[in-house]
Amino acid sequence: MLVPRHPPDWSGDPPPAPYDESSGGAEARAAAGALPLSTRFRLGADITPIQAEFLKKNGFLLFDRVADTSEVSLILAEVDRVEAELKASGRERVNGVPVWFSPDPDGNDYMVRMGFSSQYSPALSAFVRDPRFEPVRRLIGEDARIGEREKDGVVFNRYVNAPGSIRPNLAWHTDALRDVFYNWKMPGPMLNVGLHFDRIRPTEGGLRLLPGTHTQGVFSTLFSKIHFVTQRADARELAVETWPGDLSVHDGRMWHRVESSPKTGWASLRRSMYVPYVIDAELQKHENSPTPMYLRLFDRIFRWRAARARRRLGG
Ligand SMILES: O=C(O)CCC(=O)C(=O)O
Numbered sequence: 001m002l003v004p005r006h007p008p009d010w011s012g013d014p015p016p017a018p019y020d021e022s023s024g025g026a027e028a029r030a031a032a033g034a035l036p037l038s039t040r041f042r043l044g045a046d047i048t049p050i051q052a053e054f055l056k057k058n059g060f061l062l063f064d065r066v067a068d069t070s071e072v073s074l075i076l077a078e079v080d081r082v083e084a085e086l087k088a089s090g091r092e093r094v095n096g097v098p099v100w101f102s103p104d105p106d107g108n109d110y111m112v113r114m115g116f117s118s119q120y121s122p123a124l125s126a127f128v129r130d131p132r133f134e135p136v137r138r139l140i141g142e143d144a145r146i147g148e149r150e151k152d153g154v155v156f157n158r159y160v161n162a163p164g165s166i167r168p169n170l171a172w173h174t175d176a177l178r179d180v181f182y183n184w185k186m187p188g189p190m191l192n193v194g195l196h197f198d199r200i201r202p203t204e205g206g207l208r209l210l211p212g213t214h215t216q217g218v219f220s221t222l223f224s225k226i227h228f229v230t231q232r233a234d235a236r237e238l239a240v241e242t243w244p245g246d247l248s249v250h251d252g253r254m255w256h257r258v259e260s261s262p263k264t265g266w267a268s269l270r271r272s273m274y275v276p277y278v279i280d281a282e283l284q285k286h287e288n289s290p291t292p293m294y295l296r297l298f299d300r301i302f303r304w305r306a307a308r309a310r311r312r313l314g315g
């Protein structure tokens with residue numbers, strides 16, 4: 001079995017999924033409404049009426065460990081391998097999307113975000129296309145497809161809190177804004193699908209959501225916080241607790257952020273992967289695709305931060 005450089009913490013079992021059976025309608029709405037926001041659902045052959053109602057009401061769903069331990073290890077090891085390949089070739093972007101490196105706890109360059117990761121890994125590509133995700137695809141739309149070469153492709157994030165880290169967290173944002181930049185249209189319904197590879201307790205940073213904000217008006221979607229700038233905790237935020245292999249679905253219009261781990265060093269590591277399900281016609285990206293506008297400013301900021309961190313650590 002492939003072993004990643006930094007295996008996740010496998011200890012401890014999560015609480016069981018709720019009893020989740022209902023024929024739909026008012027009964028499902030009432031059952032979903034009674035469930036706590038921390039509910040961990042089980043992904044079956046179909047999205048159940050209770051799951052659909054929970055998503056409609058709260059704007060997100062969390063599924064218990066859809067990837068098993070060997071799959072989690074394989075994916076993390078594949079990302080280690082892809083990272084080594086990118087570093088060896090000195091590659092700074094894939095299909096125009098920047099790859100960002102940040103000093104890790106050992107002072108080496110560590111890949112913290114890359115797009116199109118599945119393009120470098122047949123194993124990753126096969127995993128995201130596995131039939132178990134079919135109900136998630138249908139939830140997004142009967143015609144939805146996985147855009148491995150569209151938008152930013154399969155995005156892999158690694159957050160680590162070490163001296164000089166350029167991206168230990170991610171400020172408040174809605175993913176819908178990104179779509180405004182990509183397609184020049186106002187945000188409509190969209191769902192984002194993420195896989196989580198680390199054991200993150202609510203006290204350990206991680207994904208924070210503002211439940212219910214997916215139904216806000218366009219004005220609040222755009223302006224109720226400053227996109228990618230506002231960092232501070234919100235009294236209404238939910239800390240998403242994860243076990244390695246969990247899958248989340250969140251509405252792209254909902255406000256969310258990633259809180260930095262209070263730990264430092266490798267104990268702070270958190271990894272996530274977002275799979276782009278697309279419905280509309282999108283541009284197929286290629287080697288010479290330009291850097292998307294929304295990433296250009298971030299690219300300058302992160303490269304500047306990384307260069308400054310390297311200078312400081314080196315000197
Ligand atoms: O790492 C995560 O779980 C969230 C990442 C995110 O919100 C984003 O990349 O837009």
Ligand SMILES: [Fe+2]
Nearest residue numbers: 173174175256
């Ligand atoms: Fe996001």
